[in-house]
Structure formats: structure tokens, C-alpha cells
């Protein structure tokens with residue numbers, strides 16, 4: 001299964017490359033491994049535990065530092081018995097956070113509360129904004145060179161919080177602050193493959209915008225391989241992708257939101273990021289980053305090229321069809337409001 005997963009990841013990246021014709025294809029050469037420390041904050045949670053397992057199985061990770069406010073020693077003890085070379089270390093409580101982060105190359109943050117049925121992602125803001133800001137502050141202090149990947153919702157606001165907080169500390173590098181939207185791509189690939197009877201590993205659908213409701217905009221017109229949908233089918237497929245998180249929240253009936261698929265998606269994003277850090281060329285993912293691709297929207301999810309310093313280049317949106325152009329215009333007010341909410345929170349809570 002591990003081998004199959006790895007092949008799937010490589011195949012998906014190959015298709016991301018195929019979908020970006022302006023960039024030369026990667027030369028065929030062996031992948032480089034360098035010593036890499038990954039810190040996982042919120043490691044004992046619903047996403048944290050399966051993500052920790054996937055990272056323990058990742059050949060590009062050297063040390064996996066697990067942090068949570070509770071439960072980390074048990075997760076680490078359990079995980080450390082898997083006979084893979086990744087060294088697992090455990091850190092619990094605020095007094096151990098600095099040590100967890102020291103020397104990290106990549107910091108992944110799924111810490112915070114998930115939705116319950118009836119809630120929007122924005123309803124998590126009051127609890128999660130402060131959690132993310134404190135953890136980002138600690139990262140800015142202990143590993144300012146690290147790439148930060150933020151999973152905690154609402155991503156449309158927590159990423160601006162992270163950026164503004166690091167800016168106030170004088171250590172902000174837009175190449176290194178990434179909102180993880182990979183689950184939207186994973187879902188789009190799955191749903192489009194199912195709808196058209198395609199092999200899962202062949203499908204790549206870019207998803208742009210943000211990570212909440214209408215701000216999640218799959219670009220079905222840019223899917224690889226090319227698929228055709230009527231306007232009604234496009235609307236239905238887009239809504240299915242936008243609503244997928246809520247479907248999981250409702251199915252879990254009060255016991256949280258997507259964890260396993262999110263861990264899978266975050267592990268893919270982490271591996272792509274480590275490949276970029278290791279100098280592997282032509283590694284693309286869609287992610288929510290500081291951006292200028294849409295006027296007056298300072299953060300936006302689109303395809304990015306990952307490189308030795310994090311985001312090497314934010315790619316353009318390509319050609320949108322009429323349906324996608326209208327959907328983009330319609331979602332911008334929500335996205336701008338959620339971004340501004342994060343920026344305002346960070347400014348009001350500058351240490």
C-alpha cells in the first residue's frame with residue numbers, strides 16, 4: 001500500500017506538470033534525500049495522529065517532532081515502534097513548544113477545534129485564531145526559516161493571521177506561509193474520476209480561491225485528462241466539491257470533521273514541499289498563499305511551484321470558462337471579508 005501511495009503521488013505530480021505546459025518537464029533522476037525535521041502541532045488530534053503515521057512512513061523526513069497540549073507522549077511511544085528510520089520526538093504543553101520547533105524545516109499546524117453539524121468554518125474563528133497565532137509566534141521565534149503549513153480552519157483567515165503575526169515579528173517570508181487546501185484537490189480528483197469512470201491516478205483538477213463554501217472553486221475546464229460537463233453538471237460537481245467537508249461533518253454527527261482524508265492530503269502536500277526544499281524541480285500543488293493573481297485579494301489559492309525556499313512561484317489561473325469566471329467574481333466578497341478578518345485580528349493582537 002505504501003508503494004502504491006508513493007507511485008500515486010508521483011503520478012499526480014507528473015500530471016500537475018503536464019497541466020502546466022509553460023514549465024519544462026522534470027529530468028529523470030533519482031530523488032535526493034536530505035536531513036529534514038518536521039514539527040507537527042496538534043499531533044494528538046484527529047488529523048494529527050494519522051498524519052503523524054504517514055510522516056513516519058515518509059522517506060524524506062528524518063525527525064518528526066510531535067507537539068500537542070495533551071496526549072503527545074502516548075502517540076509518540078506508539079508511533080516510535082514502527083520500524084521506519086524516522087526519529088520520533090514528543091513535546092507536551094507550552095513549556096516544550098520551543099524545543100519542538102527548534103531546527104524544524106517544515107511546521108504543519110492542524111491544532112485547533114473542528115466543526116460540529118450546523119457550523120461554518122468561520123464559526124471556528126474565535127477559538128482557533130488565537131491558537132494559530134500563538135503557535136505561529138513560537139515558530140517565528142524558534143524556526144523563522146521553516147515553511148509553515150496551516151491546516152487549522154478557517155484557513156481563509158488563519159493564513160492571513162500567520163502572515164501578519166510574522167510580519168510584526170520582522171520574520172515574514174511569503175514563500176514560507178502556506179494554507180493547506182490539498183484536500184479540495186484530492187476530493188475533486190476523486191469525484192471527477194468517479195463521475196467519468198477514469199483511473200484515479202490519472203486525474204488532476206486544479207482548485208483555486210480559498211477553503212470555505214463558495215470560495216472553493218474547482219477549475220473543471222482545466223482538468224487533466226480533459227473532461228466535458230454541461231453547465232448543470234458543472235454546477236452540481238462544483239457544489240459537491242464545495243460541500244464535501246460539510247458532508248463529512250454531518251456523517252460524523254458531532255465527532256469532528258474530515259481527519260483521514262485530510263491527513264492523506266496533508267501528507268501529499270508535505271512530501272511535495274520536502275521535494276521542493278530538496279531541490280527537486282517542477283513540483284506543483286494548489287495552495288492558499290500570499291498572491292497577486294487576483295487584484296485586491298492579498299491571499300488566494302492557485303497552483304504554486306514549490307522550491308528550495310518554499311513557494312518558488314505563484315502561477316497564473318490559466319483560462320477560465322464563463323461558469324468559472326462568474327463563480328470567481330461571486331465568491332470574492334466572502335474571501336476578501338474572511339482575509340480581512342484574519343488581518344484585523346492579528347493587528348489587534350500584536351504582542
Ligand SMILES: NC(=O)c1ccc[n+]([C@@H]2O[C@H](COP(=O)([O-])OP(=O)(O)OC[C@H]3O[C@@H](n4cnc5c(N)ncnc54)[C@H](O)[C@@H]3O)[C@@H](O)[C@H]2O)c1
Nearest residue numbers: 042044045046047068069110111112113114151152153262
Ligand atoms: N484545511 C483543511 O482542509 C482542513 C481539513 C480538515 C480539518 N481542518 C481543520 O483542522 C483542525 C483540526 O481538526 P482535527 O479534526 O484534527 O481536530 P481535533 O480536535 O481532533 O484535534 C485538534 C488537536 O489540536 C490540539 N490543540 C488544541 N489547542 C492546541 C494548542 N494551543 N497547541 C497545540 N495543540 C492544540 C488538541 O489537543 C487536539 O489534539 C480544525 O480546525 C479543522 O477545522 C482543516
Ligand SMILES: O=C(O)C[C@H](O)C(=O)O
Nearest residue numbers: 115153244245246257258
Ligand atoms: O469541513 C470542515 O470543517 C473541515 C475541512 O475544512 C474540510 O473541508 O473537510
